[in-house]
Amino acid sequence: MTTTTDPLLSLLAINDGYPTARWNFADAVGTPVASPGGIGNAVTVTYSFLTEVPSYYASLGLTIDNFTAFSETQQAVTREVLGKLSAVTNITFQEVSGVGTLTYGLNTQTDSGGYAYYPSFAYSYYPSTGLIASATPRNYSGDVWIALDNTGYYPGGNVYRTLIHETEHALGIKHPFSGAYTLEASLDNRAITVMSYTNPPNSYFQDVTSNGAGGYNFNYYNVTPESPMVYDIAALQYLYGANTSYHTGDDLYTFDTEHPFYQSIWDAGGNDTISLSNFSKGSIIDLRDGYYSKVTIESDPLPPGYTSSATPTYNGTNNLGIAYNAIIENAIGGSGNDTLMGNAVNNALTGGVGNDTLQGGLGNDALDGGDGSDIAVFSGSKSEYLVAYNGSGFTVSDSVLGNGDEGTDTLNGIEIFRFADGDFSSQDFVNHAPVGIPGPLLDGQEDSPYLLTTAALIAGITDADGDLMAVLNLTANHGTLSDNGNFTWTFTPDA
Template sequence: MGVKRSGKNNIDALLGEHYWVDTGKPVSLTYSINYSTGSDGLDFSERSMVREALTRWSEVANITFREVSNKGNLSFYGQSGTGGVASWGSNKLDHVTIKLGKDSATGRGNRFLEVALHEIGHALGLKHPGNYNFETGKGNPPFLPYYQDNNTNTLMSYNDVGEYAATPMPYDIRAVQYLYGAKTFNSGNTNYQFDTVYGHSNGYYAYRGSKTKPMKLSLWDSAGVDTLDFSKLAARSSGYYFDIREGGILTTRDSYNSTTYQPRDNRNDTSSLRYKTTRYGTSIAYGAIIENVVGSSSNDTIIGNNSANNLKGGDGNDRLYGNAGNDYLKGGSGNDYLDGGTGSDRLYGGTGNDNLYGSSGNDTLSGGSGNDYLDGGTGSDYMLGGSGND
């Protein structure tokens, strides 16, 4: 009994020594919330955020939470300030007390929800991924490298930069799924319609906050042939950046890697070190395989994964990268750049002066209208320039 290590650093750097069940087994936990009107009670909005945080964890891993009126396995209280704390007795867990600061704003995209998610993460067996604990304490190895230790990758990080996380992030999901198993969620052929890069709906499930309050969140999808549709996003002069690889992020170009942080380390001097991460957007969880993307009307960068992707740029001057797999890339209108990557790919430039690169594999390249440049790369390729000076 206990916590076995996975051999993957972005999992093991988050695994604590405390546990509810053997690694890989599902768990059912009760929880209680202090309704008191005193300083250690939680008001209606705060209680709603606690329940939402529990739901977000239960959507990604085989964890069941049930509210009880008496003392549960998890007991939630209020406290002064904006931070939180989770405490327990022994490594074999039977009860965890969680105190959440009442001086933070509630609602998605605000600090209270991220702190609740963070402290519940501790209650589920996760630790901080860096060499820090509270204000001056040191952490327990292994650690994430500094460039990965931020709340774009894990909300267990103390490097809380950009906007607040409103769901577990990719490393959190990977670690908690290792502990309890991955939840079957959105397992059909799902179409995700985005109205912002941090808000989407698939027809029967929606997750979004205020359009004026950016946030960070993750998308977990366990199976099916899935499509991310960005055609309804507002036009944006800077354009958008959509990376559908595991751990990739869906954001705006001006948000991507736009925030700088000095990494937290309570035992080493990091004053001369600076790293960048993304300010807001939706990250792709590990194990979530997305097949198709419909781009926006702006200038998009779309990066495919190792599956057979169907990537459509739409309007704007787009850059599409198929990577591995037998992909279909369509630039649409505008002056587009298409790179099929490895595999036998089909590339169609559409209108505009396009650049098409088949790279390796037996590819089909069609320029469409406009003055296009076509390069099949290695392999037996078929190229059709179309109208214009190609």
């Protein structure tokens, strides 16, 4: 058993002794057994809701206890789950009557919320060439069974998560904790992959509602995923390709301040924005693909005079992931103290109200701190950047040393510049004009030439920034001015 952080090694059944566990294995015909082709190909998968136990179960010696067909509500929820899976990958799900490639039914189970069978093909090959000659799906592969006593047919409910989990099994995704490759323990939780059995840290939620009679109802539960998570999406897209037509417009992603969640974003194009403008608690938005954000949602407080032995832990940590290769361009904070982090493209980060921290990363970014005392973060030392003030805001470029990796950022509403070697006030980068104190230049006698020196010319002039001052040009009235070539000038008055 090998521990890994790789989603493909830890989640793909084809890497764990099930080489045919993908519905595009039929495309492997004509390719070598040692390296069957078709991985990444789009596929159409039929599905159906069983009205009876298929006859092949008896012939296989498999028993289904208390078979029950899905209700209309359960069917609708299943279609919704299939829609979320097809949104991220190139699988077209097609509903049929009878027995589909995937089938769904209910039965009685012991200590289980559901189970499913991997895709499985019987295949033959030519011994002389080692090429696959035929591939036929086995009849039970792709069957999904949900426990009759499992509840929660809604996003975030147990059955909803179970439907995602078991359908992923039926598409060729395994548990991260079993097999030849297992996921590193710190990643083996449901915020990373729905296939985990482990709740994420900080997932326990306290929900307090009025009972309508002057009292309260208290509900405690672990928040659970309502979509495929980042590692799930990576594994599914490896098997079947990415859905490049999903969310190709300019999308705005918003969230309910009262609804705890775990979910991931797959977005195939456009100029997109995550907005938490309706949130008052400080959050973290990280726009990098494969990374997670913290959309801060806290458990309900106990009413005055009430106590509880339960300790709610959910606070939104790692509740929003961005799938690998998904690009979100912009982030908007709320009225709390937010942290906004950009990615490799040109980002617009808007802090809003609060004392916010903004880091553009690579690209030419626009950072707007808004109200409050806001910080712009840069990865290098101050000397690696050129900072220019334009009268209302700043531009910061790392091209001073010629690498230009972080581009040129435009800053407004930023009070603190945070470099690797320290924090600097924005006022440190505002260049104030020198202030002169007029006075007579006394050198010589009336109507006689007299000498002007640089020291005399700049005497009495002050500069708040301590800039080096020099005389660049002189003009004279009522006389002529001669440049002596040694930073002195001779003024000859008119007669």
